[in-house]
Amino acid sequence: TQSENILGYYVNVERIPNSCRNSPNRIFLKDRKVLLNLSMAYYRVNISAYNKAGESPQAIYIVPDFFATDLPGQIHIKHQGTNAVVTWTPEYNPKCFVVDWGTGKKDMLMKIVTTSTGNFTLDNLQPYKLYKMMVHASDVCQCESFTRHEKTFGVTHFYSVEGVPRTGPANVTILNITKHSAVVKWTEIAAEDCLGFLQGYRIIYTDSLRKKSLAVTLNSSTSSYHLTGLKEKTIYRVQISGFTSSGEGPPTLSQPFSTQKYGTVETLCICVTQHQS
Numbered sequence: 159t160q161s162e163n164i165l166g167y168y169v170n171v172e173r174i175p176n177s178c179r180n181s182p183n184r185i186f187l188k189d190r191k192v193l194l195n196l197s198m199a200y201y202r203v204n205i206s207a208y209n210k211a212g213e214s215p216q217a218i219y220i221v222p223d224f225f226a227t228d229l230p231g232q233i234h235i236k237h238q239g240t241n242a243v244v245t246w247t248p249e250y251n252p253k254c255f256v257v258d259w260g261t262g263k264k265d266m267l268m269k270i271v272t273t274s275t276g277n278f279t280l281d282n283l284q285p286y287k288l289y290k291m292m293v294h295a296s297d298v299c300q301c302e303s304f305t306r307h308e309k310t311f312g313v314t315h316f317y318s319v320e321g322v323p324r325t326g327p328a329n330v331t332i333l334n335i336t337k338h339s340a341v342v343k344w345t346e347i348a349a350e351d352c353l354g355f356l357q358g359y360r361i362i363y364t365d366s367l368r369k370k371s372l373a374v375t376l377n378s379s380t381s382s383y384h385l386t387g388l389k390e391k392t393i394y395r396v397q398i399s400g401f402t403s404s405g406e407g408p409p410t411l412s413q414p415f416s417t418q419k420y421g422t423v424e425t426l427c428i429c430v431t432q433h434q435s
Contacts, residue, residue, distance in 0.1 A: 164207045170216075174200035175258065175268040183306070197294045198224040198310040199256075200263050220263070224310075231312030233293055240318050242280045244291070248311065252295040256308055259291040272299065285319035286353040320354030323347050323400040323407030327359065327381075330398060332415040337390040340415060343382040347400045347407075354402030362409070366393045391419040 169185040169192055185192060194203075201221040207214045236243045244257070253272070259280060260266035271278055283289065294308040327344040334341045342363075347356060356378040363385060364371045376383060378400075388394065393416045397409035 163209045165209045166207070168204075168206045168208060168213065170204040171196075172202045172204070174202055174263060175260075175266045195306075196221065197308045198226065198292055198313060199258055199294060199308070200266060226310070226313075229310060229312050231293060233291060233312045233314040235291070235314065235316045237316075237318060238279075240281070240283045240285060242283060242316065242318055244278055244280060246293060246312060248295065250295075252297050254296055254299040255311065256294040256296060257291065258294075259289055261287050261289055270299065280318075283318035286317065286321040288349065289316050289318070290314075291316065317354055320402050320404045322354065322402055322405045323352050323356065325351045326397075326399050326408060326410035330396065330410050330413050332396065332413060335415055335417060337418050337420065338388045339384060339386045340388065340394075340417065341382060341384050342396055342398070342413075344398055344410075346378075346381060352400065352402065354404055356400055357402055358400070360399050360401060360406060361396065362398075363394050363396045365389065366395060366414075388417050390417050392417050 167187040167190065169187060171183045171185065171194060194201075203219040203221065204216040205219065206216045230249045231246055234245045236245070248255075255271040257269045257271060257278075258266050261284075269278065290313070292313050293311045295311045296308040298307040325347065327347050329343075329345040331343050332340050333343060342361060344359075358378050359376045359380060361374045361376065361383055362371055363374075367389075374383060385394075385396075393414060395412040395414050397412055399409040400407050
């Protein structure tokens with residue numbers, strides 16, 4: 159019943175971050191849909207209805223992350239402690255670049271670079287934090303125009319300083335145990351616990367009788383491994399750790415299991431020979 163009294167809608171599109179401090183772009187609509195051609199930057203969309211009596215409270219919508227693999231630009235970052243030098247080579251020379259960087263939507267920073275080749279320094283970066291950087295090109299270098307005219311040139315992620323994982327993987331389980339094999343499964347280390355780009359996992363399994371240890375190195379996309387060549391009726395202990403370019407993190411708690419005495423299927427063959435007289 160209230161919709162019959164609505165005259166139209168206000169749609170405010172605000173770029174995040176917005177260091178220009180200009181007011182958001184306001185769009186007046188009669189219909190309940192609008193097509194927005196946006197870059198891969200973060201955006202907040204505020205929608206309200208209005209009639210003769212005034213304007214309604216705003217509904218707030220945060221545009222979700224875009225993911226693209228065919229962006230034209232490559233961004234290069236050279237680390238200098240808690241600072242980083244950022245460079246890129248543009249496919250063409252726009253009037254300016256708009257650069258966003260931060261650890262998430264809530265703390266993104268923005269910088270306008272008007273030179274034809276990108277090269278500037280980021281300072282006061284926090285170690286062991288994963289940063290996202292987006293570079294956008296624009297031929298209209300006015301704050302109120304970035305929402306409509308910028309196009310994303312490239313996106314990258316980086317750490318100013320990498321550390322080692324502060325924990326091992328979670329939910330380590332041992333499955334499908336036989337006489338000579340077992341399957342180890344785990345849940346990947348959470349991104350916030352990696353403190354760097356996770357390069358892989360290291361599994362150490364120890365024969366508790368012979369005190370013999372074997373180590374296996376796996377890539378970061380692996381979440382299970384088939385242990386083979388085990389000795390029957392033997393207790394083994396398994397530990398898993400993750401590693402980055404800075405080194406190896408702490409292993410998981412020792413996970414024991416015992417191989418079987420008999421296989422899953424044991425066949426006993428009794429042969430009877432008849433002698434004819």
